[in-house]
Amino acid sequence: MSAPLLPPIGMLAELTHRCPLQCPYCSNPVELLKANREMDTATWLDLFNQAADLGVLQVHLSGGEPTLRRDLEQLIAGLSARGVYTNLITAGVGIADGRIEAFAAAGLDHVQLSFQGARPETTEMVGNQRGSHDKKLETARRARAAGLPLTINAPIHRHNIDEVPEFIELALSLGAERLEIANVQYSGWALANRDALMPDRASIERQAEIVEAARTRLAGIMNIDFVTPDYYATYPKPCMGGWARDAFMVAPDGTVLPCHAAQTIPSLSFERFGERSLAGIWISSPAFNAFRGTDWMQEPCRSCERREIDWGGCRCQAMAIAGDAAATDPACVKSPIHARMEALARAGIVAADRSAVPGSGFIYRRIGGAPQAENPVPSRPDRALAG
Numbered sequence: 207m208s209a210p211l212l213p214p215i216g217m218l219a220e221l222t223h224r225c226p227l228q229c230p231y232c233s234n235p236v237e238l239l240k241a242n243r244e245m246d247t248a249t250w251l252d253l254f255n256q257a258a259d260l261g262v263l264q265v266h267l268s269g270g271e272p273t274l275r276r277d278l279e280q281l282i283a284g285l286s287a288r289g290v291y292t293n294l295i296t297a298g299v300g301i302a303d304g305r306i307e308a309f310a311a312a313g314l315d316h317v318q319l320s321f322q323g324a325r326p327e328t329t330e331m332v333g334n335q336r337g338s339h340d341k342k343l344e345t346a347r348r349a350r351a352a353g354l355p356l357t358i359n360a361p362i363h364r365h366n367i368d369e370v371p372e373f374i375e376l377a378l379s380l381g382a383e384r385l386e387i388a389n390v391q392y393s394g395w396a397l398a399n400r401d402a403l404m405p406d407r408a409s410i411e412r413q414a415e416i417v418e419a420a421r422t423r424l425a426g427i428m429n430i431d432f433v434t435p436d437y438y439a440t441y442p443k444p445c446m447g448g449w450a451r452d453a454f455m456v457a458p459d460g461t462v463l464p465c466h467a468a469q470t471i472p473s474l475s476f477e478r479f480g481e482r483s484l485a486g487i488w489i490s491s492p493a494f495n496a497f498r499g500t501d502w503m504q505e506p507c508r509s510c511e512r513r514e515i516d517w518g519g520c521r522c523q524a525m526a527i528a529g530d531a532a533a534t535d536p537a538c539v540k541s542p543i544h545a546r547m548e549a550l551a552r553a554g555i556v557a558a559d560r561s562a563v564p565g566s567g568f569i570y571r572r573i574g575g576a577p578q579a580e581n582p583v584p585s586r587p588d589r590a591l592a593g
């Protein structure tokens with residue numbers, strides 16, 4: 207029997223899909239929404255009020271690049287007035303003078319700043335923008351000068367996994383309280399770029415040792431969160447803390463989703479804020495109830511002792527790899543197709559052209575048009591590999 211439904215605690219607000227960078231691992235959907243599909247200020251403020259009424263305690267203001275919204279100060283002030291904790295997730299490039307200070311004055315609680323590399327050339331290559339690393343350093347300094355706590359976010363893949371020790375030093379030098387070493391999750395643009403991004407097992411193991419040693423060395427100085435990679439895992443992560451369990455996200459057009467990639471599950475349809483109240487969607491939307499709790503589970507999850515630890519893992523990964531959103535996440539060793547995960551990773555590494563210049567083979571994230579590789583590496587359809 208599933209536990210009773212509780213109010214959500216966290217919300218990720220994707221204010222816009224616009225972004226000056228073009229990261230090939232971006233978690234946004236491959237079909238990005240243009241500016242004319244974004245909700246206006248009043249509608250976002252209404253949504254935030256309903257979220258606070260529902261029990262939401264923290265809102266992550268994200269995108270795309272949320273600072274491209276000219277009304278961001280107003281949105282922060284609206285949340286702050288309701289006592290909601292606000293975290294700005296930003297790429298930190300192109301933020302006009304005075305704005306970070308204005309965000310702080312409006313009540314912003316925290317800044318999470320991403321670096322595509324610890325070295326300038328890696329940041330520029332992965333985000334596809336010259337000069338971006340220096341702009342990020344400046345954003346970090348301004349955030350700290352404005353008195354804002356700072357997290358550095360380092361999304362990790364084959365092209366920057368050797369820079370983990372430098373990421374740690376970079377975060378320390380910027381006065382960050384927290385560093386998130388997050389192995390890329392292969393959904394959205396990252397799934398389209400999996401072969402070009404996948405690290406090998408030896409690099410993953412080296413990275414884990416470096417992170418563990420740094421955690422011990424820096425205890426009490428800087429927290430290091432480590433998001434482990436699914437493709438070499440034994441058990442899956444509790445994706446979003448469980449489907450529609452304590453958090454949700456809202457796309458720029460107001461579509462309310464249990465997670466980033468939920469729209470890749472073709473059997474589900476999702477409701478938009480305004481067509482229905484937020485509480486109505488949270489409590490009774492068929493898509494939110496589809497994988498809530500444990501009643502939907504098949505074997506081996508149904509009788510597994512970990513079913514209320516990882517909640518069966520990621521539904522979107524089950525859809526992408528197993529072709530069934532209700533299957534056990536293939537990242538789990540108990541999944542009948544678990545071996546396919548590492549086989550896919552190995553196939554991608556073999557397929558990638560290591561003699562090519564770094565970044566070739568990336569499908570850079572862009573609004574409009576179907577994804578096109580700049581210099582394609584061959585990829586293999588998932589189903590072609592035996593489990």
Ligand code: SF4
Binds near residue numbers: 234
């Ligand atoms: S991952 Fe890169 S492209 Fe995507 S929103 Fe963040 S900075 Fe922009």
Ligand code: SF4
Binds near residue numbers: 512517540
């Ligand atoms: S069988 Fe299901 S519940 Fe058990 S560990 Fe694997 S994914 Fe988690």
